[in-house]
Amino acid sequence: MRQLYILDTNLRRNGKHMAEEQIIPISKFNKLKKSTSKKVTISVQNITVSYNGKIAVDNISMNINQNEVTALIGPSGCGKSTFIRCLNRMNDVIENCTIEGKIILNGINIYNPEVDIVKLRTNIGMVFQKPNPFPKSIYDNIIYAPKLHGLVSNKSESDDLVEKSLTEAGLFNEVKDRLNDSGTSLSGGQQQRLCIARAIAINPSVILMDEPCSALDPIASAIIEELIDTLKKKITIIIVTHNMQQAARVSEKTAFFHLGKLIEFSDTSTIFTNPKQKRTLGYITGRFG
Amino acid sequence: MSSIINNDILSPISSKRTRKEKLFKICGLSAIIFALSMLIILFITIFSKGYSAFYQTRIKLNINFNEELIDPTGAREITTLNTADYSKLISQSLFKFLNIDKNHPKSSEIKSLISYNSFLTLRDRVLNDPLIIGKTVKINLIASDDVDQMIKGNISLNISEENRKISDFQIEAINKLKSDGAILTVFNKTLFTKSDSREPEVSGVLGAIIGSFYCLFVAVCISVPIGVFAAIFLQEFAKKNKITDFIEININNLAAVPSIVFGLLGLSVFINFFHLPRSSPIVGGLVLALMSLPTIVIVTRASLLAVPDTIRDGAIALGASKMQAIFNQVLPLATPGICTGVIIALARALGETAPLLMIGMIAFIPDTPIAITDPATALPAQIFMWADHPERAFVERTSAAILILLSFLIVMNATAIYIRHKFEKKW
């Protein structure tokens, strides 16, 4: 067997600082997951995205399984964000962006002109790289979307929903005394969890996360990773990350992107121990990217 | 649970939300349409009222420079030639043309077909070339404003005679002149070669344009160096402290002080305290300079800020002093931006009227100013004065003056945009 080495922050075990990083032979690292689910939530078929005619995502097809975490990795600029933003049509906001291909969600192509983009986005939530709470109170941040979609009708329902979402996001205990403070007054990690809480408040079936931890310190990242672990029981999660350990820790399946192309897509355990492609191997061992 | 929502991504969101969304969009669109249609209406009104001022009615007459009337002694002395009754020459030829007796009760109505000032044209002809005396020459004389308006179709002939500016008898005469081909419409040169006058048909904007030009000249000479230097100081040298903060607040506030207040300043400081001449372009220019100073400072600072620090560091690393780096490297790079800003500030100053009213640049000044201390008026002030005259001919000229002013502004702004595009740099 090839000897692969990856970094492990070991955080879950001792909660200590990054400096504790150690190199462990991958063969000893037996926690890597495999996909077990048989149900496909999203089926991406030949998606090509271009900005001003310049192709950023090139003819990608993949299936995303229900109640699993799918990680997207790849060097900077390879089109991960562009791809993930296709899944809830966030690219529609960008003017010079053209998208071809199909994305089937429960039997319906989301690029079908009849699909209501607003409805789609209530189904597929998104968490961004930089925490982006609205400049409103924590309470209003959570209740904003449920109110829009008419999910709550009175104050007590709202209170319940806020509490439930914040608890699910593991934030409730930290902020329960200051729900009326501005969302921007929280720490970065708390803000990001607030954004997750805000997303799950409307019960999406899928959550897209674009580098949710890149602006956070390791401890805050670890908390979010744990959160992802619990959330996936209910929700399908697609996560973009630059942190290979994170991908290895949280995901069942991993996709490796390079220059807009999907190079390899399979079980996380396969990608990190026995990749089929040379480029994947090069990337995860840190030889390029 | 989640599958409940899943299945209806085809079904639209609640109609209430869709309606609100649509309504919002329509509001935005109609706001834009409102603003643009106002712009269009404004331009169309001014243009439709003003374009006719660019041509003018003339009456072609055979003028007999009768020696007996002009200079019976034949001495050709300047004073005699100067004071001769040239109006009579005109009326004689007019009566002859129309076959009307000079004692006809309505003969004065016929005389008034020709602009009152036309005798000056004849006098100048004679003074230029005394040999013309005794000859008969075809001359195009400026018609009076009422005739001009009638020919342009601005006087309704259907209303009763006493409500009309032009009598039936005059109309008859005009029609006769017309059928004989004596009525011409030509390009209105007077508008560009004459200054203000009580008679609309011989009034022009030359004096006002020169006045405006002098004002701008003074304003540029003062506000551009001071503004640019002040901006360089504030942007590049000033340390952040209370004093520079105060100067900054001052400049930002000055940019929003009503222009009329600058007029009051000019009146009490430049005219009452320093005794500079009232109504003169120098005072006007000073006031406009102070007014555009804050704008120039603000744009210059923005242009300096846009030059990246690497340029300064690069020059300083080569052993230039900070002063040299800024004047030799940064300032040239910021110049296009500064020019754009200065032109826009000046365009605004060119259209400014209120402060000029305060310092008396709205007097009736029929002479074209020569020096910057001569009494003068400016283009917008001229528009203001003409707008006060109810005559149709002045409405036409006001609109024409506005068109001229607007075309100056368009040229200036176009230059500014051109400079910006031509030299725009992305760092």
Added chain:
Amino acid sequence: MYVFLAILLCAFYGFYIGKKKPLKLVQNKDLSKLNSNPKYYGYYIFLWCLIPALITFFTLNFFSNFLIKQIVLDLVPEIETISKTNIEFIYDQIKIMASGNADAFNTDENLMLASDKYKELIFIYDASVFLICTCLSAILLIFFQKKISLEFPARKKVEKFIKFFLLICSIVAVLTTVGIVLSLFFESLRFFKQISFLDFIFGFHWSPQIAIREDQVGSSGAFGSIPVLTGTFLITFIAMIVAVPVGLFSAIYLSDYAHKKVRSTLKPLIEILAGIPTVVYGFFAALTVGPFIRMTGESIGLNIVTESALCAGLVMGIMIIPFISSLSDDIILAVPQRIKDGSYALGATKSETMKKVILPAALPGIVGSILLAVSRAIGETMIVVMAAGMSARLTANPFEAVTTVTVQIVTLLVGDQEFDNPKTLAAFALGLELFILTLFLNLMALKIVQKYREKYE
């Protein structure tokens, strides 16, 4: 004139010497021994020759004017009894006579005498100024060229001077404000010596027509500024009713709904509205909008005057639209895209995002821009002068004619000005009122906008 020439000559010669001397000082043309580039020695001498002499010239000029006037007018008999405006007139006459253009009408013995004296004084003055300034320049030239040595830090000194000069330039802005405040304040003070301050601030009656001659019948003049202020506010209010929604919605549409290309053509088009001179709007209001509103009113049975507050306010509103729209546009665009994305990702529509997330976040900035627009509307002159009335009426009816602060300033000051008459001085009191009002609005707006900017930086 000759003075300038002489000084300049001196200064250029100084530049030449200053540049040559250090070159002579160094051996073998080894410039690296010099403290600064030889040019700077030239500049250094140049500045010393030029600046002090010029300052002396202008100071002398300023004071001598007063002195000469005093001496000359003392020769005119019974000068104490003549009023101030007439003194100016007489002095002008003397000047004209001295310049040789004595008109035939004035051969008054005393004035002749005075004008001769004037001529004499001017001659003495010119000669002495010429001598003083040129000598000063030359002395400084000799003195400072001696100072030049190898170690002399010429560049530093010149740069120090330039920096000082730059500082002076930026102080001009402060001086302008000081000038505005002082001039308005002192003229107003003279006004309040004749008219009670409280009457002005709280008076309900404004009719500034005052009898100039004793025997003239008519009003005695009333200077209560309340109706003028209410008129101003009424017109401003109408303008804001037009401009705020239109401007705000245009900004929203342009920043969020319009395509990039549409936006890049529409935005400058709307901004043309801000570039049109106000006198044009005034003409438009008086000629087209006023009669149109009156006719519309007639057709639905309303009696609207041509010079109604509605007409002036409406046109002013049109003028203000681009101020609000472009300021708001900037402010809306300053809300980071990621916050908008956050809202869209939760399934909010564009209008919901705008209403519930962006506008609340941008509110302070928008309020700031509206305040700036209000300040602009209050100070706007030409539209109201041409389209609003003169009658100071205390009314909130937009169909009636009202007057504004700026209209009154213009009517009081256009024409004859007599600076000992409350009628003229009242304009300055109104000007002070206007300045304070707009200053307050501007400072508030600037502060709000600045605070808002910091939030996203």
